[in-house]
Amino acid sequence: MxxxxxxxxxxxxxxxxxxxxxxxxxxxxxxxxxxxxxxxxxxxxxxxxxxxxxxxxxxxxxxxxxxxxxxxxxxxxxxxxxxxxxxxxxxxxxxxxxxxxxxxxxxxxxxxxxxxxxxxxxxxxxxxxxxxxxxxxxxxxxxxxxxxxxxxxxxxxxxxxxxxxxxxxxxxxxxxxxxxxxxxxxxxxxxxxxxxxxxxxxxxxxxxxxxxxxxxxxxxxxxxxxxxxxxxxxxxxxxxxxxxxxxxxxxxxxxxxxxAPLGTAAYGQLALVLCVIGVVYASVIAFKQGDIKRLIAYSSIAHVGLIGAGIFAWNVQGLQGAIIQMINHGISVVGLFFVADILIRRLDTRDMAAMGGIAKPAPVLAILFLTIVMGAIGLPITNGFIGEFLLLMGIYQYGIWYAALGGLTIILGAVYLLRMYQKVMLGEVNTQTAVFTDIRGTEWVVLAVVVVLIIGIGVYPKPLLDLSEAAVTDLINKVGLIR
Amino acid sequence: MSAIITLSLLAILVLYLGLFKARNALLPVSLLGLVTTLVMYAVQWGIDANPLYSGMVLFDHFAVAFSVLCVLLTALVLLLSKDYFDKASPHVAEYYALILFSLTGAVLVVSFHNLAMLFIGIEIMSVALYILAGIRKKDFASNEAALKYFLMGAFSTGFLLFGIALLYGASGSFDLAAIKQYVVSNPHAISPLFYAGILLLIVGLAFKVGAAPFHFWTPDVYDGAPILVTVFMATVVKTAAFAGFLRLFYFCFVPLQDFWMPVLLVMTIITLFIGNITAIVQQSVKRMLAYSSISHAGYLLFAIVAIGPASGESVLFYAGAYSLSTIIAFGALILVKRATGSEHFEAFNGLAKRNPYLSLAIVIAMLSLAGIPLTAGFIGKFMMFSGVLADYQILLVVLAVINAAMGIFYYFRVIVAMYFRPIDRDQVVVSSQYKAVFLLAALITLLLGVYPAWLTGLI
Structure with missing residues (x-):
């Protein structure tokens, strides 16, 4: 088979x-x-x-x-x-x-x-x-x-x-x-x-x-x-x-x-700079968003920017980080968008100002959502941590300033994602959110699987890393370092 | 040769059928005749061909493949016409006969081996078309189309004839082999007359294929003529004209490529941009398709710009893919116009809800015209791009890419109207012949897109 x-x-x-x-x-x-x-x-x-x-x-x-x-x-x-x-x-x-x-x-x-x-x-x-x-x-x-x-x-x-x-x-x-x-x-x-x-x-x-x-x-x-x-x-x-x-x-x-390794040697640095600009730029814009779906969209640009920077740094850590972070980002973003969908479906608005206090009527959702947010931020023992750690290590080898700027993604990501969580889940309930029903049925299944994957990969990422390590090392050796 | 005789006799037979008011026999007899012609061509396939009748025609693989394509496309057009012309005109037999006469001209154009034959073929093809464009005697637009087409066509034929005369003056022969011999044996002493002749031929042929800057007749004629005549012009006639164009240039003028290639290159670029930019701003689907046909003429010119052994195959594939999609698009337009009385994009609004299968066929046609993978149109574009890139015309390809992206804009407007602008409307009635044509054309488009190997390597 x-x-x-x-x-x-x-x-x-x-x-x-x-x-x-x-x-x-x-x-x-x-x-x-x-x-x-x-x-x-x-x-x-x-x-x-x-x-x-x-x-x-x-x-x-x-x-x-x-x-x-x-x-x-x-x-x-x-x-x-x-x-x-x-x-x-x-x-x-x-x-x-x-x-x-x-x-x-x-x-x-x-x-x-x-x-x-x-x-x-x-x-x-x-x-x-x-x-x-x-x-x-x-x-x-x-x-x-x-x-x-x-x-x-x-x-x-x-x-x-x-x-x-x-x-x-x-x-x-x-x-x-x-x-x-x-x-x-x-x-x-x-x-x-x-x-x-x-x-x-x-x-x-x-x-x-x-x-x-x-x-x-x-x-x-x-x-x-x-x-x-x-x-x-x-x-x-x-x-x-x-x-x-x-x-x-x-x-x-x-x-x-x-x-095109020689082409990358000529323009790879420019590409890397664009990626890093994307990280900072998207994070700043994400911070200003009131629309929950748009916020997650911009956070996605920021995360992908870091992945791109890790690739253009072209070393084993950066590439390994990129591969594992692609998986992590996929899992997290499905979780984030699904929570957003649950909220939008029940409250009929994408505006975060109209939400708030949902943790009270929906504690299960609150806990699962928090885990997903932590994974997206990249806290240790969640999957995002190992990916961002490897990526930043790879970028650091390329140039410390890129790593410093790219590292902002973790801080800025924490800022706008936690702010989102706070606006949606914490604070006072309003008339709409007071009658919010907690997740059930398939919603529960999807979020549970996402959370299990986030924690699972975060705690023990080795099997996933082992899959790609030989191929990545071989590819880097074949192409050679690009400066 | 027997195929051409069959076609001519068939056309006369159909004309007489009309005289005896045997209306119901017209379509079966025509189709039967076309099938017979196909069989005759099939028998000719693979036989080592020599020029026939003092070198007038040559049925090589190129000629047979294009003839078969033209005959097949005509059969599809005729299938669509049962429902159409019976309602449009009391003299249906004329219509069938004229289409068959025009087809006879078309197969001569793709199999000529003598410039005189090229001229005769183009004339047989065109004269029938002049009448066809004006077949709705009481309709103002149809008359305008016929007159415009006739005047401009006669004018361009003059250029063509003048060009042929100059070539004759320089080389002393109408025979392609002799002209080729002249070009090859005197590489440094080619008469200026010869060059002028090539330029005039380009003008005449560019008119027939609707390439800019000789395209001005296309939108008005396509718009004014009855839709099915437009379909015939846009598919069979265009295919034949391109095949003739390519045949002449590939046979005779390849050594002089440095002279005429820049001219065609500029024409190609202008054609692409004029076709695409003007198509974007159209409100009528029929006019949009007319301009899109100009832009496709631009893509087809790629094969002549990058002339080589693969050009024939590229044109065959591209013209086939383009024609199949065009038949679907115009066929659907006939039905929609009958239901709503309008040719505008709005007339397609909400079609998908009521006619899901018809809409799906239109989507396949539009994707193929736009050149999206898994449709025949993509393979056609791919072959064209490959040919031109092999010639290192990177600039042309980049411009073509910009144009292909523009194409999305207007082809997708039809899809957007059908699927994303839901309104209440009645179901469009699709007769069984139309269903058969749509099914066949859409299936072939997909099959050629997924597995083109069974049609490559023919020529």
Missing amino acids: DNLFILLLIPVLGALVLAFVQQAKAARQLALLVSLVSLGLTIPFLVQFVPDASMQFEQRFAWIPSLGIHFHIGIDGISLPLVLLTNGLIPLIILSAFNYDYKGGFYALVLFMQAGLLLVFTALDAFAFYVGWEVALIPIYFICALWGGENRIRVNIKFFIYTFFGSLLMLVAIIYLHMQVPTEDYELTSFYQLGLDASTQRWIFWAFFIAFAIKMPIFPFHTWQPDTYTEAPTAGTMLLAAIMLKMGVYGVIRWLIPI
């Missing part, structure tokens, strides 16, 4: 069936079943994975032979955590949507997107990577635009054109690289061995970087993000923040830096 192709196929098949299910209840149960099957099928990969630097479970079929395109997929220590993240979070996201009456079409889009995401994280052929990249985009556009808020049409067309433009630039770079490959294929390994001259690598860097920076998003390519996150339905926001932005991060690690 370690056939990677089948793992990618299951969500597609599920989506095809679900597209025809009209009944809301049947649709969500079937969707949950399919996502759990996907998760279950991930376990053999985890068990049989040998934690070394090699590519495993590889599969390669001819796709368009006359153009040198293959459907080539495989898993190594860098992609396995992300495959786990995707297949682990999709059931949670589907569960979190149980409170809405979505029909089969909604879940079909979610599962279709899952297939695209998995393809991105496992693709070893640039064409397959690009296809996955776009296939993940179409469903999320429809999810956000069909079930989103008032401004959804304008906001989402901006989002789509923005990301599509970036990905087209990447496509140009991919085709260009293919032209240089002597064996006329799109293989990742062929791209690695190109050794282009520095001036070519410089524009290749930008073509890839803009695509990934828009997706992550890195300052100043982030302007689509807060609006899109706010207007999207919560399940859509979770998909975007928890999994989709990792496509950009993964792209930087897997494609951008190893293919």
